[in-house]
Amino acid sequence: MSASTDHADGELHAHSGGELHAHGEEHGHGSKKSYLVGFALSAVLTAIPFWLVMAAPLANPGLTAVLVILLAIAQILVHTICFLHVNTSGEGGWTLLAYVFTGVLLLITICGSLWIMYHLNTNMMPGMMSAQVGAAP
Amino acid sequence: MADIAPTAGFDRDTFHLIEKDGHDGGHSSPVLLGFWIYLMSDALIFASLFATYGVLSTSFAGGPTPRELFHLELVALNTAILLFSSITYGFGMLAMEEGRQRSVQLWLAVTALLGIAFVGIELYEFGVLASEGATPQRSGYWSGFYTLVATHGLHVTTGILWIGLMMVQVAKRGLTLVNKRRLLCLSMFWHFLDVVWIGVFTFVYLLGMLR
DSSP, X not given: OHHHHHHXXXXXXXXXXXIIHHHHHHTTSOOHHHHHHHHHHHHHHHHHHHHHHHTOOSSOHHHHHHHHHHHHHHHHHHHHHHTSOXXXXXXXXXXXXXXXXXXXXXXXXXXXXXHHHHHHHHHTOHHHHHHHHHHOO | OTTHHHHHHHHHHHHHHHHHHTTOSTTOOHXXXXXXXXXXXXXXXXXXXXXXXHHTTTOOTTSOOHHHHOOHHHHHHHHHHHHHHHHHHHHHHHHHHTTOHHHHHHHHHHHHHHHHHHHHHHHHHHHHHHHTTOOTTTOHHXXXXXXXXXXXXXXXXXXXXXXXXXXXXXXHHOSOHHHHHHHHHHHHHHHHHHHHHHHIIIIIIIHHXXX
């Protein structure tokens, strides 16, 4: 009993030492450099939008909003590459494919909902309702 | 008693056999890819909550607006904490690669403490907002706000519990193949939450202050 357990453990360790390590090199945890680079870029990409909103160096809120959104997109990409390690080779490209697919669905969900609801709101303004009621016999 | 022991041994062997089976496809692991696809489905839940928040973003019903109540200092602090927790978890993964178990436990503990600080500050913020009249039932806007932000907070809480479980697992069994894989999944989960938080602090807090 104990012999078989030892054997199983030994096999497991051999397995873990060889295969998982080799596989770990290309997926999952990257290097110290990738984490530090990711952290430095994220810190900058976080500080700038907070500064733009809190100190308001730009007079135009519309321009500030556009910059803040662009910086957020850049930071999401930095996190994806440096922390989540999504690249063309990881898992044979399947993680990248799932990521891009989800990104498309996400855009459709968010932009589509906002678009539809905006038009719904516009077309159901109280003024319009009363005009219709007034025109009815 | 004599009955139980062989059964436990059998279970353990079967458990490892299944795990090994799942891992023999060269360098790609179906567990990690499957967990990745779960995360992508979670991203779609957040997408629908972001969309809801966006649709309700001007429905104040005469109640308080975010611009009057948000404290960006708190949000900046929370963002910094979550960013630090991402890199401390990253250092934990590097220690795992080198097989340094104590170091892994240390980084996991630091990450969990940062996570607890994040959730604590978020709950404090909710308390302050509620005391100023911005409760979830006040208006459509605040319903959307609490649903989105608290769902993220709930995910972080789950992540903290998961870190605690992994610390027990690593203490009991060490850095086995199975534990390494679980730590990899948790790594993806934790970094994913950081990505979602980028969306939250940008679209909810920063753009909320600009509106």
